[in-house]
Amino acid sequence: MQVxxxxxxxxxxxxxxxxxxxxxxFVPTMGNLHDGxxxxxxxxxxxxxxxxxxxxxNALQFGLNEDWDKYPRTYDSDxxxxxxxxxxxxxxxxxxxxxxxxxxxxxxxxxxxxxDVLCGASRPGHFEGVTTVVSKLFNIVQPDEAIFGIxxxxxxxxxxxxxxxxxxxxxxxxxxxHREADGLAMSSRNSYITEDERPKVKVLKEVLExxxxxxxxxxxxxxxxELEAKKRIEFEGFKADYVTVSNSKTLQPAAVDDRQIxxxxxxxxxxxxxxxxxxxxxx
Numbered sequence: 001m002q003v004x005x006x007x008x009x010x011x012x013x014x015x016x017x018x019x020x021x022x023x024x025x026f027v028p029t030m031g032n033l034h035d036g037x038x039x040x041x042x043x044x045x046x047x048x049x050x051x052x053x054x055x056x057x058n059a060l061q062f063g064l065n066e067d068w069d070k071y072p073r074t075y076d077s078d079x080x081x082x083x084x085x086x087x088x089x090x091x092x093x094x095x096x097x098x099x100x101x102x103x104x105x106x107x108x109x110x111x112x113x114x115x116d117v118l119c120g121a122s123r124p125g126h127f128e129g130v131t132t133v134v135s136k137l138f139n140i141v142q143p144d145e146a147i148f149g150i151x152x153x154x155x156x157x158x159x160x161x162x163x164x165x166x167x168x169x170x171x172x173x174x175x176x177x178h179r180e181a182d183g184l185a186m187s188s189r190n191s192y193i194t195e196d197e198r199p200k201v202k203v204l205k206e207v208l209e210x211x212x213x214x215x216x217x218x219x220x221x222x223x224x225x226e227l228e229a230k231k232r233i234e235f236e237g238f239k240a241d242y243v244t245v246s247n248s249k250t251l252q253p254a255a256v257d258d259r260q261i262x263x264x265x266x267x268x269x270x271x272x273x274x275x276x277x278x279x280x281x282x283x
Contacts, residue, residue: 001083003090007140010091014052014141022049026143026170028134031055032072033081036178036186040147041085043175052141053082054091060103061129072188091141098136109135111162114251118154118264119275122241130155131162138163138170145171149178151185153264153277157251177276179205185276192272201274203236208263208278211245215263216280220256233267241266241273248279258282 004010014024025048027040044051055078062068075092082090099106108128114120115127138146148156160172178186183205193201207229214225222245230240246253248260264277 001079001087001090003079003092005092005094006097007093010052010089010140011142013089014050017050018142023144024048024141025051026137026141026146027051027053027087028137028146028148029053029055030057030071030188031078032074032188032191033078034178034186034188034190036149036151038081038085039178040149040175041082041087043173044145044147045086047173048145050088051086052089052091052143053087054093054137054141056091056093056098056133056137058098058129058133059095060099060106060132061126063123063125066123067189072191091137098133106132108132109162109166111158111165113161114154114158117251118242118244118246119266120154122266122273127155127158131158134159135162135166135168138168143170145173147173147175149176150174150277150279151177151187151275153262153279154251157249185274187274189272189274193269193274194271197237197269200236200238201269203233203238204265204267204274204276205278207232207243208265208276211243211263212278212280215245215261216282222254222256229265233265239268241268 025044027044029037041051057071059068109131110128111131120127148159150156156174163170163172180186182202184202211225211229226243229243233240243265246262246264247258248262254261259282262277262279266275
């Protein structure tokens with residue numbers, strides 16, 4: 001695996017592959033890689049000739065009181081995992097390479113829908129940072145396909161919309177949620193969970209699955225189901241950020257006649273914010 005720190009260096013090598021009509025798959029990350037990330041690499045390898053991964057902890061998507069400075073940076077172990085997974089190229093820029101004119105004057109990419117609800121309501125400006133950096137990475141790598149995990153369902157939906165709106169020639173492919181043995185969705189922030197909290201955090205997945213079962217059984221009292229789920233999360237000692245029954249495409253609150261529904265949830269542990277989701281299709 002070759003590592004590139006500059007835009008021009010990566011572009012030069014990828015141009016050769018593109019001229020040879022080799023397809024390029026792309027997996028953007030913030031590092032601290034786990035098996036979920038490596039599953040994205042594997043998926044990209046199955047459908048592309050060349051696989052590029054990026055590691056960049058993007059300050060633009062972190063709020064004032066969030067963990068940008070504490071976010072785990074594990075470059076050496078990440079490189080080893082990527083090599084073992086068969087990644088061809090790693091793009092590892094620093095802040096000045098990605099934002100040469102500084103964050104304050106950086107041109108922004110704004111998606112006006114789906115960004116002020118759910119995680120967007122709790123993290124103002126977060127998705128503006130995501131769409132800005134992803135659009136930059138797409139322009140740098142110019143991939144044929146980009147793989148994103150379904151765990152970050154709202155992020156996936158926003159990136160799909162941005163790609164469509166900007167006519168970017170990139171196929172956005174979802175990848176299944178990769179889970180721990182107890183069902184907890186894999187996340188780089190799982191390392192923040194304390195030993196006492198760890199046996200109880202599966203409650204998030206459990207309440208979302210319970211809502212899905214209730215809806216499938218004909219219970220369309222979405223608001224009551226959401227409130228009951230939040231109470232159960234708080235009973236386990238966590239703070240519920242949101243539990244929402246949403247239209248899978250628009251992420252607006254689901255209507256009783258919606259057929260494609262996604263139940264999304266987020267909660268706070270002592271030091272982590274965890275998210276998860278469950279999607280269902282009604283007959």
